[in-house]
Amino acid sequence: KAGVTQTPRYLIKTRGQQVTLSCSPISGHRSVSWYQQTPGQGLQFLFEYFSETQRNKGNFPGRFSGRQFSNSRSEMNVSTLELGDSALYLCASSREGSLFYNEQFFGPGTRLTVL
């Protein structure tokens, strides 16, 4: 079974631009969570989607948004990029109904650099 895939793997943008990152969950997984990983703040939860609905959101500004499609694939968007948005963005999927419903499997991440 293929794992979580994320595209692109690397991105370089300049301040003020916007960016869209994509995530394909493990087949059969309907929940997709997004995290930001930085050396200073560690791994921080951004939001979670299930059945095309955002069910939970972390403490990030409105510039960070996401969506989920009917095939469970998800995208996240960051508008008006700031230098501090440089990070590894990780997507994780989990299977609804699992005994450990938050048993999350991560993709390789998208490394975003904002210049």
Added chain:
Amino acid sequence: QQQVKQSPQSLIVQKGGISIINCAYENTAFDYFPWYQQFPGKGPALLIAIRPDVSEKKEGRFTISFNKSAKQFSLHIMDSQPGDSATYFCAASIGSRRPSTDSWGKLQFGAGTQVVVTP
């Protein structure tokens, strides 16, 4: 505020030795505690997880010990190998059986421990 505190920040252990990483939490609603292993340039990989109704779980060379009264849990890596050199993260989650609005899909992570196993 950081809801899961992890220590130490870094650890050097000789091949064949035992690596021990500790985590502490405050929120008694947490009921799912996974550990992740991350290599440079890769995403975190789920290593082992425990629920608070058991005090210990072992998978191969990896063991989680859980102390509910102390609100602490730890990862022991037995017979550490150079290939175990990585960053390890503990995490915690609320409501694994009865999730609520603020717990869907959300893992609270510790700050991470960089483990180096010397040959």
